[in-house]
Amino acid sequence: MKNIKNFVEEVKVNGYKKIPDFLTSDEAKEIEALTLEAFNLAEESQYHINEEYSKVLSINKEDTKNFSYLNFLNDFFVDPMLEDFIKEYFETEDIEIVKIFLAESSNTGEEVNVLPYKMHFDKTRYLKFIIYLRDVKKGDGGTTFAKKEWNTKLQEELLARDALKEENVVEVYDMSAVDEIIGPAGTCTIFDTNITHKAGQVLGNNKRLVLRIDTRKKV
Numbered sequence: 001m002k003n004i005k006n007f008v009e010e011v012k013v014n015g016y017k018k019i020p021d022f023l024t025s026d027e028a029k030e031i032e033a034l035t036l037e038a039f040n041l042a043e044e045s046q047y048h049i050n051e052e053y054s055k056v057l058s059i060n061k062e063d064t065k066n067f068s069y070l071n072f073l074n075d076f077f078v079d080p081m082l083e084d085f086i087k088e089y090f091e092t093e094d095i096e097i098v099k100i101f102l103a104e105s106s107n108t109g110e111e112v113n114v115l116p117y118k119m120h121f122d123k124t125r126y127l128k129f130i131i132y133l134r135d136v137k138k139g140d141g142g143t144t145f146a147k148k149e150w151n152t153k154l155q156e157e158l159l160a161r162d163a164l165k166e167e168n169v170v171e172v173y174d175m176s177a178v179d180e181i182i183g184p185a186g187t188c189t190i191f192d193t194n195i196t197h198k199a200g201q202v203l204g205n206n207k208r209l210v211l212r213i214d215t216r217k218k219v
């Protein structure tokens with residue numbers, strides 16, 4: 001894992017940050033293989049989604065001790081560098097790495113325009129780490145972000161009226177303000193779900209494979 005210590009400020013200011021080479025290509029390859037093995041060995045109840053076009057395993061820290069095929073994920077739950085980053089980001093010692101999701105997504109054959117594929121921000125605030133385990137090129141469903149100023153005002157307005165929903169759609173007209181994260185396996189994006197973002201839809205033949213770490217301030 002690359003040392004990301006120096007990027008806390010940037011995530012605070014911009015809401016997100018792309019980290020190329022967070023994992024080396026060898027590390028990404030190894031985790032890809034272990035992830036596929038986990039998909040094979042996991043029990044049905046460990047699946048958040050298990051459908052034709054989408055497989056998602058949801059894993060907590062205990063699971064990484066109790067199931068040998070999930071051991072490889074324990075590193076992420078106990079990594080001091082990650083922990084320090086999250087503490088510094090939220091400016092508190094009281095943080096938690098809530099869950100890790102392993103997700104493989106493929107092309108469903110139709111492009112949709114619904115949440116979470118529309119630009120939005122979330123009510124519940126998480127700091128998420130999205131690590132690509134396979135190359136993500138245009139059309140492979142990279143996560144997309146808009147600069148912070150696009151939702152700050154709207155967010156304040158909705159908050160003031162007590163009208164904040166779990167996911168709040170943001171109309172972004174200036175496409176130059178939008179940034180789709182593509183990159184080779186091992187690329188990581190750190191982001192605050194409070195910033196305008198959208199999930200990527202896979203539109204080609206490549207199956208996207210992502211390891212996502214969800215963290216937050218303890219509530």
Ligand SMILES: [Fe+2]
Pocket residue numbers: 116120121122167193197
């Ligand atoms: Fe979201």
